[in-house]
Amino acid sequence: MKFDLPWKDLDGNIYSYIDVKNRKNYVNYIAWFLTILFALIGFFTVYRIGLFIALVLFLTLVYKRYVVVTSRGLEIFYNIFISKSYEIWDWEDIYALTYANDYDYKDLKIIYFTKGDITKRFYFKSEDLQGIISLAKSKSKKIKIFDAAKNKSFIKN
Numbered sequence: 001m002k003f004d005l006p007w008k009d010l011d012g013n014i015y016s017y018i019d020v021k022n023r024k025n026y027v028n029y030i031a032w033f034l035t036i037l038f039a040l041i042g043f044f045t046v047y048r049i050g051l052f053i054a055l056v057l058f059l060t061l062v063y064k065r066y067v068v069v070t071s072r073g074l075e076i077f078y079n080i081f082i083s084k085s086y087e088i089w090d091w092e093d094i095y096a097l098t099y100a101n102d103y104d105y106k107d108l109k110i111i112y113f114t115k116g117d118i119t120k121r122f123y124f125k126s127e128d129l130q131g132i133i134s135l136a137k138s139k140s141k142k143i144k145i146f147d148a149a150k151n152k153s154f155i156k157n
Contacts, residue, residue, distance in 0.1 A: 006077060007072075007075055011071075012070065013070075013135065014068050014069070015068060015124060015125075016066075017123055018123045020123050031060075031061055035058050035061065036054075038051070038053045038054035059080055063079070064078070064079045065079075067122055069124075069132050069135065072090065072091075073088055073090045073093070074094065074113050075089075076120075089113060091139035091140040092139075092140050092142075093115050093116075094115050094136070094140065095114045095143070095144065097111060097112070097132075097133065098148055099111045099129055105123065107125065108123045108125060109124055109128075110122075111132065112148075
């Protein structure tokens with residue numbers, strides 16, 4: 001199934017996030033096995049809930065998320081086999097951008113995007129951080145940039 005990402009024809013820098021929550025291969029095999037098992041249980045027994053569990057597990061396995069930072073803002077594209085969803089946070093709507101180090105992944109930075117009451121966390125390469133910050137400052141004058149290490153007094157535990 002081929003599809004084009006919404007930012008395919010966009011000029012300028014495109015910073016892609018790094019997915020650090022990848023499943024290990026054996027987890028995928030076990031999940032596919034359980035999907036088939038629940039589907040069989042749903043078909044051949046009186047426990048029809050197995051079909052629902054199999055469907056939810058199947059959709060979880062085929063779910064894919066693409067996140068980039070572009071000149072338009074934070075763009076998130078969800079592909080769930082049966083549907084697609086596209087969400088964009090314009091730079092003018094983003095209130096704050098907070099970045100922090102991650103102790104498990106030394107070469108990655110965590111960037112928190114805050115829009116109203118919603119905050120989303122994504123991992124980016126360390127070398128992309130300054131490009132994202134300069135892009136944010138150039139596109140929105142009101143955006144606040146925070147370094148989590150320097151502003152710990154504002155961060156709740």
